[in-house]
Amino acid sequence: MLATAFTADTAYAVRGEDRPNNRAPAPDALAQRLADGTVRTFEGKEHIYREGDVAAHVYVVEVGHVCIYKMLPDGRRQVIDFAYPGDLVGLGAMGEHKCSAQATSRTRVRGIPLASLHQIARTDGRLGVKLYEAVSRELQATRELLFTVSQRNAMERVAAFLLAISRRCERNGEDPLEFVLPMTRSDIADFLGLTIETVSRTFTRLRVDRLIDLSQSVLVTIVDHEALARLAESKGH
């Protein structure tokens, strides 16, 4: 009965990116459930689930990173989110998954059976509310991405992307100014609605302009955070 109502996968955020002062991400009622579940490990490029698969679990990322995306029959792809450790993946898709989830590298996840989650939610209102909040945050994030893709140019998009990754690293207790990009240029391109060439050129441009450093193509150092933020927020001037 719930099954037919859910239409979307959710790689949302127990994380709560952009909630102020939030380092203990998983909300109480939910957190209890998330401690259960069985651990599975996926290699890079391996799929945790695919569009159309029956959805039986949600997954908490413990180690590694997951790319959530949707395909169009003609091959066009939209990357919807990148899940970092602590993030929850696959919520909101009971009948069948509407997105695919692919590990970008060796990734360990904890699978929580959806059945138990929903059973509890029906009797304990608090969990239902928590799920609601969780999806609301995911919705907020998706609208932010919509704004970025719809209104900003290539430079602004890449700047906003880097800052978002930086914030996630900070949340996870890593260096927010020097981090490894766990996804390919192709993933970034399909996330931002650009081509890999444009993404590559924009990275180069940011490096030449001394806003970032790229000793390796996957290793980003933010040199001028201020300027990057200015780029991401306003158009040019």
Next chain:
Amino acid sequence: MLATAFTADTAYAVRGEDRPNNRAPAPDALAQRLADGTVRTFEGKEHIYREGDVAAHVYVVEVGHVCIYKMLPDGRRQVIDFAYPGDLVGLGAMGEHKCSAQATSRTRVRGIPLASLHQIARTDGRLGVKLYEAVSRELQATRELLFTVSQRNAMERVAAFLLAISRRCERNGEDPLEFVLPMTRSDIADFLGLTIETVSRTFTRLRVDRLIDLSQSVLVTIVDHEALARLAESKGH
């Protein structure tokens, strides 16, 4: 406590666009609550609420249409959704609204106090679950829009937009092949991530190519639904 957790407004769909055979939109537990509430009427261009306002109610659109949007300081705007009669507006924003909601013409809405909604949800798990489902559907819709804006060209976007409106009209028991657009070209442009000129040119192109008819600029008649659907789905060929 809930207040701090919600981050997003929701102009979601009790509507359930794209749920198969769904004409009785409001799900039971939710529907009861929605029968309560006080009615208010807004003129065209009037705001039901603005970004930053304290969020005290959700609103069910009864008559008219509402445009949900977000602004950037530099004036760029992203329209997130158009709410039709039967749609719910403002869910998911307890502390303060993160979007603005503006009536596109004289509009009657029914305001439901959030306080009562959340109180009930905490004790009755079913309502919480319903809210969860509702936001999940909204998330699904936003991802669909993200895909459209990110991956499709102007012609495909406008075609997809017209088909979406057509489906909404059908759901509301109106003619799906001839309908009035309750929003301006500017609203459509900011929804699809285009300029008004491009939207206008694309409409003209669709008219010249005999896919639609435009006796007045707001009155759309779908002439070749087949071709329109082909346009919206695949790229050219």
Next chain:
DNA sequence: CGTCCCGTTGAGGCGGTTCAAAGTGCGTGG
């Protein structure tokens, strides 16, 4: 050492934007 995958760089074309102007519908006041 060759192959494959990924990232980078270059040249050229095109779709959508920008800037500008004319057209259309509608309410308001003379």
Next chain:
DNA sequence: CCACGCACTTTGAACCGCCTCAACGGGACG
């Protein structure tokens, strides 16, 4: 009732940012 103003839409012309196509470079792996 008509004239006017205003907001919205349409159309045109020129420009530009991103895409497309193509080639090259570098690291991983057999």
